[in-house]
Amino acid sequence: MLVKDILAIASSILLSVGGSGVIICSVSRFLAERIVKRIDSKYQLMLDQELEKYRSLLDQRIYVSQTQFDNEFQIYKQLSKAYFTVAVKVSSFAFDYEKKNTISIKAGDISREEINRLIDATCAAQNLLFENAAFIPEDIFNAYYELYVNTNAFFWKIIDKIDEYPQMNNELGETNIECDITLAKVIESELGEINKKVREHLESLTIIPK
Numbered sequence: 001m002l003v004k005d006i007l008a009i010a011s012s013i014l015l016s017v018g019g020s021g022v023i024i025c026s027v028s029r030f031l032a033e034r035i036v037k038r039i040d041s042k043y044q045l046m047l048d049q050e051l052e053k054y055r056s057l058l059d060q061r062i063y064v065s066q067t068q069f070d071n072e073f074q075i076y077k078q079l080s081k082a083y084f085t086v087a088v089k090v091s092s093f094a095f096d097y098e099k100k101n102t103i104s105i106k107a108g109d110i111s112r113e114e115i116n117r118l119i120d121a122t123c124a125a126q127n128l129l130f131e132n133a134a135f136i137p138e139d140i141f142n143a144y145y146e147l148y149v150n151t152n153a154f155f156w157k158i159i160d161k162i163d164e165y166p167q168m169n170n171e172l173g174e175t176n177i178e179c180d181i182t183l184a185k186v187i188e189s190e191l192g193e194i195n196k197k198v199r200e201h202l203e204s205l206t207i208i209p210k
Contacts, residue, residue, distance in 0.1 A: 063205075063206050063208050064205050064206070064208065065207070065208055066207050066210070069205055071135070072202075075132045075136065076198045079132070079144065080198070082121070082124055083151070083191055083194075085124075085125070086121045086122055087151075089117065090151060091188065093158055093184075097109070097110075097161060101161065102163050103161050103163070104163045105162065105163075105164050115158075118155065118158065119155075122151060125148070125151065126152070129148055143190070143193065143197055144194060147191060150183060151187055153183070154183055154184070157183075
């Protein structure tokens with residue numbers, strides 16, 4: 001409501017009651033100005049709050065070029081694919097050999113091809129991670145590193161169970177440790193959390209127009 005609207009209402013009242021016009025008019029103008037100030041301050045507060053929200057959103061944005069975005073996107077795509085492959089093999093091995101303290105190539109429990117596929121998948125994933133370490137935000141790298149530690153531990157648990165392979169001191173506790181489904185589930189959960197982090201990070205990026 002504007003000052004002129006309030007004054008118009010006050011004037012019509014004055015015409016109807018007559019007398020004491022100067023005093024009533026002064027009081028009306030004073031009240032009208034106070035009402036307008038209160039309304040203005042209310043809307044100014046709302047405007048300030050909205051601007052603060054918008055400023056906060058801008059502060060959270062990260063501005064990158066299209067090339068930077070595409071390169072980072074490809075890194076995460078390759079890492080996600082590599083560690084998904086490892087997670088699938090980990091899950092498969094966990095359920096196949098969880099109840100066996102030892103497994104034998106000679107007895108047909110496992111083939112050298114299976115072992116080589118596990119080695120290749122694990123090495124490919126960890127090489128990809130460390131090759132791109134400088135281009136990954138620290139919190140995402142740390143999450144991937146934790147996943148690397150657990151997948152590496154799982155890999156050595158499998159190797160330690162194979163009769164034909166010499167036992168290694170991998171600081172995993174007792175040798176020939178039973179392959180633990182719990183660790184496989186931890187790896188699967190960690191990969192899911194990392195993918196969530198990556199999605200949130202990519203959503204925070206704003207591509208600078210050319």
